[in-house]
Amino acid sequence: MEQLTQDFLRTKKLPHIWCPGCGNGIVTAALVRAIERTGFDQKDVVIVSGIGCSSRAAGYLNFNTLHTTHGRALSFATGLKMARPELKLFVIMGDGDCSAIGGNHFIHSARRNIDLNAIIVNNHIYGMTGGQHSPLTPAGKKATTAPRGTLERAFDLLELARGAGATFGARGNAAQPRQLEQLIVRAARHRGFSVVEALSPCPIAYGRRNKLGSAVDMLRDMKERSVSVERAADMDEAELEERTLNGVLYSIEAPEFAEAYYQSIGKDIG
Amino acid sequence: MPEAKPVLMQGNEACAVGAINAGVRFYAGYPITPSTEVAEQMAAMLPEIGGVFIQMEDEIASMAAVIGASIGGMRTLTATSGPGFSLKQENLGYAIMAEIPCVVINVQRMGPSTGVPTAPAQGDVMQARWGTHGDHPIIVFSPASVYESYYLTIAAVNLSQKLRQPVIVLLDEVIGHMREKVLIPEGKLMVEKTSDKQVPHDWKPYDDKGLTPLVPFGFGHYYHVTGLFHDQYGFPTGDPMQVERALDRIHEKLVKYRDEIILTNYIGHKEPRVAIVTYGCTVRSARAVVKKAYWQNRLPVGLLSLQTIWPFPEKEIEALAKQADVIIVPEMNMGQLVGEVERFARGEAKVVPLNRYDGEMINPDQISEEVGRWL
Amino acid sequence: MGNRQEILLTGAGGQGLILASIVLAAAAVDDNKNVVQTQSYGPEARGGASMAGVIIDVDTIEYPKVTKPTVLLCMNQTSFNKYLPKVGPDCLIIADSTFVSGPHSDEYKVQAFPITRSAKDELGREVVANMLALGVINAASGLIDREIFRNSIFKFAPRGSGELNQQAFDLGYRLFEEGSGQNNEASAQTP
Numbered sequence: 001m002e003q004l005t006q007d008f009l010r011t012k013k014l015p016h017i018w019c020p021g022c023g024n025g026i027v028t029a030a031l032v033r034a035i036e037r038t039g040f041d042q043k044d045v046v047i048v049s050g051i052g053c054s055s056r057a058a059g060y061l062n063f064n065t066l067h068t069t070h071g072r073a074l075s076f077a078t079g080l081k082m083a084r085p086e087l088k089l090f091v092i093m094g095d096g097d098c099s100a101i102g103g104n105h106f107i108h109s110a111r112r113n114i115d116l117n118a119i120i121v122n123n124h125i126y127g128m129t130g131g132q133h134s135p136l137t138p139a140g141k142k143a144t145t146a147p148r149g150t151l152e153r154a155f156d157l158l159e160l161a162r163g164a165g166a167t168f169g170a171r172g173n174a175a176q177p178r179q180l181e182q183l184i185v186r187a188a189r190h191r192g193f194s195v196v197e198a199l200s201p202c203p204i205a206y207g208r209r210n211k212l213g214s215a216v217d218m219l220r221d222m223k224e225r226s227v228s229v230e231r232a233a234d235m236d237e238a239e240l241e242e243r244t245l246n247g248v249l250y251s252i253e254a255p256e257f258a259e260a261y262y263q264s265i266g267k268d269i270g
Numbered sequence: 271m272p273e274a275k276p277v278l279m280q281g282n283e284a285c286a287v288g289a290i291n292a293g294v295r296f297y298a299g300y301p302i303t304p305s306t307e308v309a310e311q312m313a314a315m316l317p318e319i320g321g322v323f324i325q326m327e328d329e330i331a332s333m334a335a336v337i338g339a340s341i342g343g344m345r346t347l348t349a350t351s352g353p354g355f356s357l358k359q360e361n362l363g364y365a366i367m368a369e370i371p372c373v374v375i376n377v378q379r380m381g382p383s384t385g386v387p388t389a390p391a392q393g394d395v396m397q398a399r400w401g402t403h404g405d406h407p408i409i410v411f412s413p414a415s416v417y418e419s420y421y422l423t424i425a426a427v428n429l430s431q432k433l434r435q436p437v438i439v440l441l442d443e444v445i446g447h448m449r450e451k452v453l454i455p456e457g458k459l460m461v462e463k464t465s466d467k468q469v470p471h472d473w474k475p476y477d478d479k480g481l482t483p484l485v486p487f488g489f490g491h492y493y494h495v496t497g498l499f500h501d502q503y504g505f506p507t508g509d510p511m512q513v514e515r516a517l518d519r520i521h522e523k524l525v526k527y528r529d530e531i532i533l534t535n536y537i538g539h540k541e542p543r544v545a546i547v548t549y550g551c552t553v554r555s556a557r558a559v560v561k562k563a564y565w566q567n568r569l570p571v572g573l574l575s576l577q578t579i580w581p582f583p584e585k586e587i588e589a590l591a592k593q594a595d596v597i598i599v600p601e602m603n604m605g606q607l608v609g610e611v612e613r614f615a616r617g618e619a620k621v622v623p624l625n626r627y628d629g630e631m632i633n634p635d636q637i638s639e640e641v642g643r644w645l
Numbered sequence: 646m647g648n649r650q651e652i653l654l655t656g657a658g659g660q661g662l663i664l665a666s667i668v669l670a671a672a673a674v675d676d677n678k679n680v681v682q683t684q685s686y687g688p689e690a691r692g693g694a695s696m697a698g699v700i701i702d703v704d705t706i707e708y709p710k711v712t713k714p715t716v717l718l719c720m721n722q723t724s725f726n727k728y729l730p731k732v733g734p735d736c737l738i739i740a741d742s743t744f745v746s747g748p749h750s751d752e753y754k755v756q757a758f759p760i761t762r763s764a765k766d767e768l769g770r771e772v773v774a775n776m777l778a779l780g781v782i783n784a785a786s787g788l789i790d791r792e793i794f795r796n797s798i799f800k801f802a803p804r805g806s807g808e809l810n811q812q813a814f815d816l817g818y819r820l821f822e823e824g825s826g827q828n829n830e831a832s833a834q835t836p
Binding site: 046065079083087104264 | 296298317318320322324326327328330331332334335336337338339340341342343344346360361364486487488489490491492493494495496497498505506
Binding site: 449631 | 667670671673674677678679680681682683684685706707708709710712
């Protein structure tokens with residue numbers, strides 16, 4: 001693997017706090033490479049994050065970084081984007097952060113189609129607090145707060161976003177970091193609210209309790225289940241059972257909120 | 271004085287106009303009675319001057335968006351009322367911790383809970399002080415007129431910028447909704463520059479040496495902003511020494527600039543036997559009483575009105591208690607600020623609460639009756 | 646306190662009383678007086694009862710609520726019944742006889758005028774009844790300089806309706822002047 005751009009990392013802040021086998025490092029690295037590939041000016045890039053394991057990534061990245069409150073990253077980002085529409089914002093959230101406590105902000109960001117790049121690191125669990133179930137925990141899986149398996153059904157995050165008005169939705173995973181990187185690049189270049197769901201293993205708080213094996217086992221499983229959107233088009237329902245769609249699920253054009261606002265007051269933001 | 275034409279203006283409207291004149295160019299909010307006119311006014315004015323107005327999905331998001339915009343370098347405002355103020359508290363604490371300037375207008379209504387949305391009350395005095403968790407400093411202004419709503423909002427914006435500290439303007443429904451004649455300089459910008467110097471190359475966002483200007487995102491200073499305890503560069507720390515220093519830092523700036531923060535006004539007898547201490551709309555009733563008792567009848571009565579209620583004007587109360595035998599504290603709640611008055615009277619004067627909590631204003635007759643009892 | 650005038654405008658939601666109170670207050674500002682305007686808010690202001698108060702004084706106004714009205718306007722029967730017992734014998738009471746039919750007692754100085762009916766019949770617009778009422782009030786009380794008041798009304802009127810609103814105000818003067826020689830109370834029937 002090639003060396004990451006050192007300029008974009010706060011190497012003094014490393015090592016990171018994440019557990020061995022955690023996918024957060026892989027997702028963060030994919031993000032850094034993606035930002036590099038976009039060619040964005042470093043000073044224009046802002047990393048916003050919520051609260052949770054993955055949100056700590058902001059502290060390790062050498063940009064203007066904003067580590068906010070639990071669930072509210074998109075709202076902080078909305079204010080910043082509206083004040084400074086020229087900035088390129090990447091908003092890192094965990095699955096609980098984004099879809100439970102932050103669910104309202106998530107759907108409304110999608111509805112506005114504001115030009116933010118939401119990267120949701122989905123490890124199906126609240127990791128930092130030790131393994132409670134989230135709205136993205138698959139039904140039946142165990143958690144400290146669902147010792148007999150959760151009865152709740154999980155969101156399909158990308159369909160939720162699409163229904164709410166998001167104009168770009170993609171899914172990647174930590175087992176296929178190159179593809180994830182490409183998806184983030186496409187999200188960043190898309191003008192509007194972009195959602196990238198990055199599946200990521202949490203062997204400690206999720207895998208162990210659900211007997212999913214080691215981090216390597218979890219990554220292998222992730223890769224095996226993954227099926228590209230293109231390939232899935234030729235598969236029937238039975239074949240798609242237990243598989244996860246990978247790639248760009250949708251990318252459509254619609255007016256972007258910040259641009260529309262500034263246009264409405266007679267200002268061109270380019 | 272710049273040219274000022276008398277106009278009829280509402281308290282809420284005056285907050286909006288004050289904010290604009292103080293350079294506020296970003297508003298995020300959520301509708302709630304009795305503060306909605308602030309949002310409506312901002313929605314009308316901001317697009318005209320190139321500013322941003324956004325109605326967010328809820329109160330929490332409004333507070334977050336305001337902080338985000340402040341980090342982008344804009345002067346920001348949000349307005350709400352009791353229930354919404356409760357929802358804003360977590361992010362308000364974030365702004366205090368991360369030292370992000372912003373101004374929150376809270377037009378109080380009768381609570382707890384949904385309460386009586388259109389009835390006046392002063393029940394959020396302690397929420398304004400202690401609403402968010404943890405030891406934290408806060409600045410709270412309490413206007414007693416439409417004009418005070420205007421200039422205290424300006425003061426709030428400027429102080430907030432200077433100290434990188436959220437400031438709350440705590441109106442009550444009476445002041446927020448009443449209209450009165452005011453003299454407001456038209457189109458006059460009251461922006462106090464917090465720093466017009468170039469950012470020094472060794473700039474640190476939370477410099478141990480004291481106040482540092484906020485350098486907005488997007489200018490090549492790659493610092494970190496977090497609600498975690500942080501070092502002078504903004505990075506998380508759990509080191510006990512640094513934690514203590516960080517907490518001292520956010521408190522000390524308010525102590526250092528106390529004289530700019532604490533605004534009070536005294537009228538009446540120099541050595542009053544009975545003094546009234548109050549704030550917000552209740553000041554008006556108290557002033558009517560003192561005018562009659564002292565100006566007309568030369569009775570030993572005085573009124574200390576508090577435009578700043580937090581940080582609490584300790585010295586002013588200490589001094590007053592040395593003069594007065596009795597201090598009456600009228601409040602439209604069950605007794606919130608009276609406890610502080612009692613604490614800083616230090617037994618030098620008898621402190622008497624006068625409370626009303628039926629959703630009506632305390633009127634001059636009530637205060638007059640209480641004053642008469644102690645004269 | 647002799648200069649203090651407290652005007653209470655009462656009636657039903659939708660009769661434009663809040664706007665009338667704001668216009669009255671603005672006119673007082675234009676006439677270089679101190680003024681405070683307050684109103685009842687909330688669901689009751691969206692239909693049902695409506696009430697607004699204006700205090701005009703040469704001195705600074707402290708307590709902002711109307712306590713001893715010197716002028717009471719009642720634009721419907723409910724408000725008439727509700728507020729009449731709350732005012733003193735010296736209060737000038739103006740009732741819209743379109744909706745208010747008494748009862749009257751000798752204790753009060755009630756003057757009744759067909760405010761809404763005249764707005765409808767003579768100007769073709771019921772909606773300007775509130776400005777007409779202001780005309781009656783000002784003619785009866787001399788609160789504000791008439792020309793200044795007319796100009797304030799023009800400023801507040803929606804675009805294109807300034808003159809219509811001024812006409813309504815003037816019609817209020819006419820109603821008062823025509824009615825002042827008569828026994829107004831007779832026009833409101835005592836049941």
